[in-house]
Structures are given as structure tokens and as C-alpha cells.
Amino acid sequence: MITITAPNWVPDFAKGLVRDLRARWALEEAGLEYQVNLVTIEERQTPAYRERQPFSQVPAYQDDDLKLFETGAIVLHVGRKSATLLPTDPAGQARATAWVFAALNSIEPFIMGLVNLDLFSPDEPWAKQARPQSEAMVKKRLSDLAEHLNGRDWLEDRFTAGDLMMATVLRIPRHTDLVTSDRTLAPYLARCEERPAFKKALADQMASFKA
Template identity: 40%
Template sequence: MTITITAFAAALDQGAGMARDMRVRWALEEVGQPYEARLVPWEKFKEEAHIARNPFGQIPTYEERDLTLFESGAIVWHIAERFPGLLPKDADARARALMWMFAALSTVEPPIVDREIVEYAEDGKSWQGERYAMVDERIRGRLNQLSARFGDGEWLDGAFSAADIIMVHVLRRLEGTDILQEYPNLAAYVARAKERPAYKRAFAAQLAAWENTR
């Protein structure tokens, strides 16, 4: 059985691991599953061949036999259910792992993505500064709440799980700002995750993909 994912060719972040294929690569490295990466250049995201994989024209996608998935959250969850190593055995703890994945993607990430919209789509607008202030307040509101619940734990809910992959990668999107450093427990959480051998292998793989296609 071959697993094939799609990832950016010539990624805009120049191999910094910000694109969402990093989440899938990391999960596959954690469970020790080899995979092939089909590198898709940005200008082909909206073409029929890619839209057949993902109707929203985004990466990553995941193909295994005749199953094709999109949405990084769903792909990481599928990998975690399919191969051991990323989910606890207890049913309640598994439900909480999925809860934290939805929290990362539906509650924490949206204002962080909105900040990128302010940065790029609203660049040069008269209101850009005021919008930055508004969106940063929303981001800090979410991080205040996350930090308070996180406390001095190591991972989100006991042992490392698929949820930590998603949450850490969402928080990494703040790396171009100083915001995450205001929350020492969350900054330490991200740093702890980046020390994992599986993270390092995934990071190296997507960096190599950029170097080979730029």
C-alpha cells in the first residue's frame, strides 16, 4: 500500500514548514509510515486534476488505495486511527483528542489566518494598522484562554497525540510575530514539539522539497 500526499512545489515559505502538508508529514513520521509527496505548484491548485482531489483547491491531500482525503485535520485523524502511536486507547481520551483538533482549527487558527489576510490582502490599505490591532486582540484572547488551560502540562491532554500536531502547527504560524513569546508555557510547548525526531524528519523532508523545486 502506497500513501501519497500532495504538498507545495516551490512553497511560498521557502521550506519553513508553514504549509499544512507539514502536519501530515509529521503525523506519518510519528507512526513510521513511508509516503510519497506529489509536489503541486501553486498555479495548478485550481486545475481539474487537483480539484478532483480537493474541491477547495488546497494542499495537503492524502491518497491510499481508492480513498482520497483533504483537510489536514481529517487526514491526521485518519492516520492516527489507522496506525498506532498518535491516540490514547481510552475512548474518552480519544474524544478529547479530536476535540482539541477542532479547537485548534476552528477556534485558535481563524484569527491567526485573519492576521495573514491583514498582512497580505490588506497591505497598503489605510485601515491596515487598526485591523492589525483588532485581530491581535482576538489572537491574544484565544491564547490567554489556551495558556490558562494548558498550565504547566507537557502536552494538551496527557500523552502526546494527534491533537498536539495540529495545535503546535497552528501556533507556529505566529512565528513571524512576538505574540507567542508572551505565553511562556505555549512557547515552551511549541519548542518541545520541535525537538521530536519525527518533527525534525518531517521538517527536513519539506525543506528538501522546496530546495528541489525552487
């Protein structure tokens, strides 16, 4: 049975954004059965957990043959089991993979830079000073993305793992209107979030915090 880890607790601002959502969503899209192992902060520091996730983070993934970490790797691994996530033709698969990397490499770091300033150090003078440049960088990447998406429903000619990853990244700056005010990105994100697999994954993540 496939198992993923998820945190047993997070602060309110992180609920619905925790990265196990990516693994849950991919597994739902693929129609694969899985179980979720809720782990405490202390458990994540143990050698046994760090063997599964060297940075003590969530999620970690395990199936009969493989222990895996990093959501990009997990989503691509699950994607190879499902044509819903990754086209079976090599070119289509490579393009979808490129968008997974783009989300994680070209957009998420800038969004996380802004989030770190806004949510973790809002009152620090250095954070106030750095914010305009940080926001400008996010806006530039988002506008590049919007330009690509203009007139398209998905990053490629159909939904892929690239859209899944991009949507989870675009959800992160929800304390701002950077995505929701954009006439291309807002409906794109809504389209992704309308998918039944996303709704199920999100509902399950939220339910795990209630439990």
C-alpha cells in the same frame, strides 16, 4: 502506498508553514511509509486535482482505499492507524479529537485573520485599523490556551494528534512574538518541535523547496 501532495514552490514567508507539514508529521509519528507528489499551481486547478482537493489546495491525501482532503481529517485518519497520535480508548480518542478541532476552529481562524492583515495587506488603511482588534482576539485565545497548558506538558496527559495540530497552528504567527514571548506556549511549542517526527517532516518539506 500513501501519497500526499505538496506545493513545488511557495514564497519564503510560507516555507516551513505549508500545511502538508501536518500530514508529513502525522505520517512520521505513525511510522507509515509515504511519498510526496509535488504539484504546481496550474496542476492544482485541473479537474483531476480538484476531484482530490475541491479547493485546489495542498495537501491532498490518497491511500489504497481513500482520497482525502483537509488536514484535520487527514491527521485524524492517520491517527486512527497509530496509538502515538490517537489513544485507543474512546474517551481519550474523543478528547484528542476535540483538541484537533480546537486548533483548527477556535485558534487558527483568528491567527489567520492577523496573518492576512500583516502579511497580505500591511499598507492598507483598513488593515491598520483592524489590526488592534485582530491581535486582541488572538491574544485572548492564546491566553486561554496557555491557562489550560499551565503545568502540563501536553494538552492531555500525553502527546496526541491534538498537540500536533496545535503546534502547527502556533507556528503560524512567527512574524510576531505572540507565541515566543509566552512563558507557557513557547516551551510547549518547543517541546512539540523537539519530536524527531516533527524535525524529519520539517526537514523534508524544506528540502522539497530546494529540489
